[in-house]
Amino acid sequence: MTAEPIRTDMVVVGAGPVGLFAVFEAGLLNIRCELVDNLDKIGGQCAELYPDKPIYDIPAVPRCTGQQLTDLLLEQIRPFQPRFHLNQEAERLERLEGGGWRLTTSTGTVLEAPTVVIAAGAGSFVPRRLPLPGAEAREGRSVHYAVRRMADFRGKRILIAGGGDSALDWTLNLEPLADSLALVHRRDDFRAAPDSVARMRALVTEGRVKLHIGQITGLHGPEPDLERVTIKSPSGEQDVACDTLLAFYGLKMELGPLAGWGLNLNRNLIEVDVATFETNAPGIFAIGDIITYPGKLKLILSGFHEAALMAQKAHAYVHPDQKLVFRYTTSSTDLQKKLGVA
């Protein structure tokens, strides 16, 4: 499914702190942004990996958590009304005839802009897949890492793997539909919400869910079907019959499709011009953890600096007919109007 292209000034790939601050620096220069992120939420690693962990090295913010930083940045960029396209991966990047770029996402959103900013951190978050023989051949058939349509799981003999909220939520949601449902986790302790754990344990007591403590070590049955799964525990191995495996081992980061966009890479990091943060492709910029240059530090504050410099050069692509004058938000009523405070 390909939609009508959305035309904007700048497409930002990655809605982490650096992508968010790019919206601010761009906004001050009359550059409108649309952001794409594969996560289902805004904030990148700050929201996914360490929402509750403290950060102490944001200038003038002595202490905040990853989630608080995300919330503050969202407040800061609100005047610029950025639009977010979440739950989709930036997949294809093509140069448009007559200049500019077209970015197509995994769900078919098409964005066109004279500039693209890659603020993708360590890449996009994707589910961890079972590194077992036969797992790949069964993926999407009998082995799944997400539930798209619950109805697909009706009447199945399901084994769910994992101990977090996804594993527990789907255990509770799919149990009424499934022919049988078992849960496997490496230890008899679950990090999911206590209420979900209590409800799961009640189902186990009632005999409606079977709980196995151990780790999956083998998949059996003619591919792409599944008949049995081997579970290993300190007390030994056992086979569990099932036709559907749903594995929730959290998310990991991988570079993904942008590795194939023709940008100069150095050890999986994008090379940039340090005066403008432009890549080897005109109009394609990169900032934050995904870039490399002599002296680069993977700090959020470095990404903020890179965003400010990037916006200066991006302005020339977006408003080629406008002369750029350097101004401060403290003194410029023009900038204050953009921020909605004057």
Next chain:
Amino acid sequence: MAKIHVTDREGGEHTLEGTPGWSVMEIIRENDLPIEAACGGCCACATCHVYVDEAWLAQLAPASDEEDRMLDEAYEVKENSRLSCQIPFREDLDGLKVTLGPEF
């Protein structure tokens, strides 16, 4: 100088200089061995998973609940599995032996 012995995923052995005060993850990473350590060492992922040689387990402070929870996101977790960012290196750990956990 105190040493750490690291076995990589192909079975190759590496002897690294262990800087006291650095985490075992940092020592492995600074020596360019393949350890992802995606979260940078704040116990928010499990991509610095290592197996600690049994002989050394008793000399390490046990894993916190938080570390044990994060190990849920590692693969082939064993009794001697640890997150290497949660092991501060000390002089008296001279000779510590670890094996890199599988990529996951």
